[in-house]
Amino acid sequence: MTYPTPSEALFEEFCQAHGLRYTDVPEGNSHTVDYLLHVGGVSIAIEIETLENMRGWNPGGVYTRTVGAHLRRKVADARKQIQAASKAGHPTLLLVHNAVDPSQAFGTEQHDFLAAMYGDYSVRIVNKRITDRYRDRSAALQRGRNTSFSGIGHLSTTPKGPRVHVYENVFARVPLPFDGFPEAIGVSRIEVEFAA
16 A cells, blocks of 8 residues: 655645545556546546745745746656656646745746746847747646647645645646636636647
8 A cells, every 4th residue: 555645745735625525546566646636527637746946045035946847847747647647538637735945935926837838938139128938948837749748737835724736737738627627726827829
């Protein structure tokens, strides 16, 4: 018998607190996700990753980091599990729990998710004027790249208990069923123009 990691236990606590039905997926010979979350008639494949890298973290003072870098690494870590579930026809969701920063800010703020998924926000300046705004090529999710990810979310701890907030992948091969999403899960839908 395997016991859940602290991040997996947090996900189970979230589901139980909100009456959400889930199934623990046993590890097999092939790449498997951690859970199936049952939403209406759809089972969403859930992979849980934990942010544990302390690089750049200095809780007593100044810290530095590249926006979105920690999350891009977690996308790479989860790719095989997510691809297998997507090929089986499931919408998929990578949930990242920040075990480094109790305030849930170091590497898992909204701009980290958007930069990791869609690229760093960039501007083109000509003659001291901004002539163009765009997302650069550092995006982990693009047309034709990592389309097996239906979304990426933040699994966090708060004073009121566990929380989940999901960011949509507009390029997903199998989209998340947002119409039937439980109210307990926060959602950020993304406009295609933003991600282009």
